[in-house]
Amino acid sequence: MxxxxxxxxxxxxxxxxxxxxxxxxxxxxxxxxxxxxxxxxxxxxxxxxxxxxxxxxxxxxxxxxxxxxxxxxxxxxxxxxxxxxxxxxxxxxxxxxxxxxxxxxxxxxxxxxxxxxxxxxxxxxxxxxxxxxxxxxxxxxxxxxxxxxxxxxxxxxxxxxxxxxxxxxxxKEQVFSVAPDYSILEKFDAEKPFILAVSSLSPHKNFQAVVRAIELLGHTGFQFVIAGGVNPKVFKSSAEPLPGGVIHLGYVSDGQLWALYEKAACFVYPSFYEGFGLPPLEAMACGCPVIVSEVASLPEICGDAALYCNPHSASDIADKVKQVMNNAGLRQRLRQKGLERVKMFxxxxxxxxxxxxxxxxxxxx
Structure with missing residues (x-):
């Protein structure tokens, strides 16, 4: 029976x-x-x-x-x-x-x-x-x-x-349930190096710190690309536009997200609280170096395959972004470690x- x-x-x-x-x-x-x-x-x-x-x-x-x-x-x-x-x-x-x-x-x-x-x-x-x-x-x-x-x-x-x-x-495989949709890359100059982040209204995702880090970095040779359905202006004290060099794409499909992960120079995820933290693994699976918070489950899940930041410090997030963007060797090491790490999941x-x-x-x- x-x-x-x-x-x-x-x-x-x-x-x-x-x-x-x-x-x-x-x-x-x-x-x-x-x-x-x-x-x-x-x-x-x-x-x-x-x-x-x-x-x-x-x-x-x-x-x-x-x-x-x-x-x-x-x-x-x-x-x-x-x-x-x-x-x-x-x-x-x-x-x-x-x-x-x-x-x-x-x-x-x-x-x-x-x-x-x-x-x-x-x-x-x-x-x-x-x-x-x-x-x-x-x-x-x-x-x-x-x-x-x-x-x-x-x-x-x-x-x-x-x-x-x-x-x-x-x-970590669900991002691969569809083919990458590279049409999303036509919305900005994807030939220039870019940092990817995902916006969310939920306070524990800490998107505000990404905005502050962008402001602290000022003019750089790279772009910030924000994916997500939330208008980033809600995170500002006024309705002023975001700093220059920032592209807000709005909602993206899984296929478009996969394409962004593949082409990004790094992915930034300074969340305050995660039970698991799937987006950094998805980024790693696409060969994208990641910067994540040093708190909650993220060190357990990401191991030595990520660069860690203090989510309470926009200046530390900005510093880690500069480290990754200015060091091709570091990006390659993170990419290789990430591809190995995701085999566990x-x-x-x-x-x-x-x-x-x-x-x-x-x-x-």
Whole structure:
């Protein structure tokens, strides 16, 4: 008799951001393991369960069917209907949330940002997720998280038993799910060396420090290219334009981002708080040297393949940019170390370890 394993696929009805990307890649990798016989489909039957809403970007899977169930949506569907439809099986939740009315479940909690960096979240979101994380930490059979840093944060803030938490690193390949789109390079003079950064309204991403570092650098022989949908003017005390030599591209697709990573002289990521930190790995995978914060999970993930900066010091960020841009040998060393470092992180290995954890929950003895 096969074991029923249900996957909470509410993520299929949501815009694709970090945690949804993770869920999609893990599910695709599990399907791959079934296809190649690493998971015996006669013993383990996987099913995706999602609300009856149009999916944002359907997954093309061979062995894991999707069932759209229930009448509600959002948190109400997850809390009230998902436990009913996942009866008789183990439920896998990959995006920080899960139903409080189900004990037989595994939950991936990516970080403890709602505790450690509360200003990045709305009051209602912060309150709900703080309750959810603590209760899921008690009720779930196992908690997966994506770095040792996040494990320690969940123990500190949520009081979760360390024995219950399993660290399983993410992969890095999703930027390669499409071909690079070099048309984005026509929007500026890509023949000149450029530094790439990604803008975000979230305070913990610390984009303001990038803006201040640009101002401190003044006129240089290189450009700053900002990718992201946010108007950088919101980070300024006035509506004045950004310093000269800065190109703001707005929203870019995955293919365009891949092209930017490939052509950039370096990628700057001075985030205050990351449970894992996927963008620096994506940049490394494209052969782009990276400058990252010396805090949170980033040293654990990037190892000796990055140049580290103090995220609280715009002058230090500016200094690190000058070091990289003025030293071709350093850029080449970072490029080579980055390409080697990313070999540690694959979605197939992430899925294998997730499945091994699933088996221990189903067969604890």
């Amino acid at each position: 096969s074991a029923n394993i249900f996957i909470n696929a509410r993520f299929l009805t949501q815009p694709v951001t970090g945690v949804q990307r993770y869920a999609r890649e893990v599910v695709k990798a599990l399907d791959h393991l079934i296809e190649h016989g690493e998971i015996d489909k006669s013993k383990y039957r996987f099913t995706l369960l999602s609300p009856r809403r149009e999916t944002k970007a359907p997954l093309e899977l061979k062995h894991i069917p999707l069932q759209q169930v229930g009448f509600l949506s959002g948190h109400a569907w997850e809390q009230l209907e998902l436990p009913l439809y996942s009866r008789g099986g183990l439920l896998i939740n990959l995006c920080n949330t899960g139903p409080l009315l189900k004990d037989s479940q595994v939950v991936t909690i990516h970080d403890a940002g709602v505790f450690a960096f509360p200003e990045a979240y709305s009051f209602a979101f912060r309150v709900w997720y703080r309750i959810l994380f603590k209760e899921l930490g008690k009720r779930a059979r196992k908690i997966i998280t994506v770095s040792s840093f996040s494990k320690n944060e969940l123990i500190r803030f949520c009081g979760i038993d360390p024995e219950k938490i399993e660290v399983i690193y993410e992969g 694959t979605w197939l290995e992430c899925a294998r370890k997730t499945f091994e954890l699933i088996k221990t929950v189903l067969n604890p003895y």
